[in-house]
Amino acid sequence: MRMTIGAFARAARLSAKALRLYDELGLLRPATVDERSGYRYYDGSQLERARLIAWLRRLGMPLARITRICELPAGASGAEIAAYWREVTAETESRGRLAAFLVDYLSGRGHVMSGTPMGVRYAARADAGPVRTTNEDAAYAGGRLWAVADGARDGDGDRASAAAVEAMRTLETREIAAGDLLNVLTEAVADADRAVGSTAGGVTTLTALLWTGPELGLVHIGDTRAYLLRDGELHQITHDHTQVQSLLDEGRLTPEEAESHPDRAMLTRALTGDGAAADVSVLTAVAGDRYLLCSDGLSTAVSVAELGTTLRHAASPDAAVAELISLAHAAGAPDNIACVVADIVPV
Amino acid sequence: MRMTIGAFARAARLSAKALRLYDELGLLRPATVDERSGYRYYDGSQLERARLIAWLRRLGMPLARITRICELPAGASGAEIAAYWREVTAETESRGRLAAFLVDYLSGRGHVMSGTPMGVRYAARADAGPVRTTNEDAAYAGGRLWAVADGARDGDGDRASAAAVEAMRTLETREIAAGDLLNVLTEAVADADRAVGSTAGGVTTLTALLWTGPELGLVHIGDTRAYLLRDGELHQITHDHTQVQSLLDEGRLTPEEAESHPDRAMLTRALTGDGAAADVSVLTAVAGDRYLLCSDGLSTAVSVAELGTTLRHAASPDAAVAELISLAHAAGAPDNIACVVADIVPV
DNA sequence: TTGCTCCTCACGTCACGTGAGGTGGC
């Protein structure tokens, strides 16, 4: 069935202008072109391809990628489209995190109290545990930066976690302009990710806090965690990047099922060296706050209730870290444990 | 603090080229411009605005909209950004539905069986129920189209549901090219939405099936439902667009809590006359399939188990419709009921 | 013959990136 460009455009729901462009690019050539007049004639059998192109354009796919997909057999092209859409979703999610942060930041602005000047006290420990002889966990606490990282057991995990924490340590001395905290943290994570990439295939989680006055920057990727004890109540302030947490979020798993899930440790995000998608946010600290950063070696061995009790009663960060690690040992924790406790105190 | 364009660009994480454009557009003017050399000088206090612009650009917001947001006070600008992001999310979701459909379609292509030629048998009824005297529900069944619609009780609901179904009826006679079913359905929903818009503020749900050979187009928006009985098993093939369903999906509600939720009828999507976001998909019918379309008047009064039993045992679509409606009456259903049953039969 | 459709330029949109070629400031 011979169709003019106009008829074909209407049937395929594309503009004539677009069809002329696709002809020029070689993406969709007319069946015949009249030599004298230059009129393009399409065949009805070309409609299927034209409609696929129209759909993919509506998805926002660039023409270069559409060209590649059109070369593929039907089964493979479906997989390619699914892959494209996963990319779009991932990118939208990462922009969504930025949007959420911005909204928070703009609504909270102006609330900054002059308040009492505050200082910090802190303690850190990375423990190989009673069972393992190697330590893939890293912990660090300094005047401004507190961090834990948990390297994957297979491969170069110990070096990956150490490299990530080491990269973050440049933040200890870096000057940070007001309002630039989020940018600085994002850059630091990118640096840490590159540092991880330079190990031989190492993978690690990272959870870190950066103290800059009442503002406290939080960076998080993987299943290490940050908790805040404020006014006697313990809050988990990070969200695990694990398969199990995703299933929980979607309501496809109950908390009880999650605890005994065989793939409990399967991460959905981590520092791998090829582009980090960490959560980055900014909190406002209050004198009296006590922060806990820890690897899953602690959070799976010790219940939230016990974490809370210990943090409430420990006299100092040092004491808290020591007690938490002996609690984990008492529970028979087979895994490495990284643990940092930091207090915000009036000065 | 006076800064050159280069220093300011580095601090704000924008390019010098971008800053020159923003100057020209009036979005971000330099504090001073040297008359002789044309050099731009910025003040440190302008960094906050520059950083906000940089963040919004990273979100993908057009400069025109950024300009409007920069005029707003901090609180209002947060709300505006949240509104923008909701738009982005809604648009991405609608593209995501298209992507999912495309992937399905391309993986399923080639599976089309030559098989036995198939015909259809169908019955429809819209019942005012024993309690109500008005009927906001509409039901229709013809040789190709089967549809139910449930108008909102306040306002022009009866006319809205009738208008939506009436608009869809043009599909009964419309010629549909192979592979064009999705486009045709999308257009028909847009027409139905416009028809609803021409009633005085009416709002309605719509669930419809269009029979075109082994392919069966499905259109769905709101809390009317479609079920499929195949091989003795009943499947719900639509997903309610209600608040309660969203809470269920997010795992914030158990199925038991959902049943007694006070806002059970609160819709998240419907035909309102200002742009429809209906789910559109294509199924492949099999001889022996029995389809049920119904309004919530039936699905809330009669359990899924009873629906299944009735559909399994009824000898004909007519008998099934009659039995389902008397079951609903027996359960004391106070609401209107729209109900369509259609069979795919070998000929 | 009259519309309608088709053709090819060519410019506009959007928000820049990336030179080219020249000058100002320390």
Add this chain to the structure above:
DNA sequence: TTGCTCCTCACGTCACGTGAGGTGGC
């Protein structure tokens, strides 16, 4: 004085939309 930075064009990118001005086909 030597680099470095700044300036203004100007073109390229992406996928078209929208004319202008002219011609082909029934």
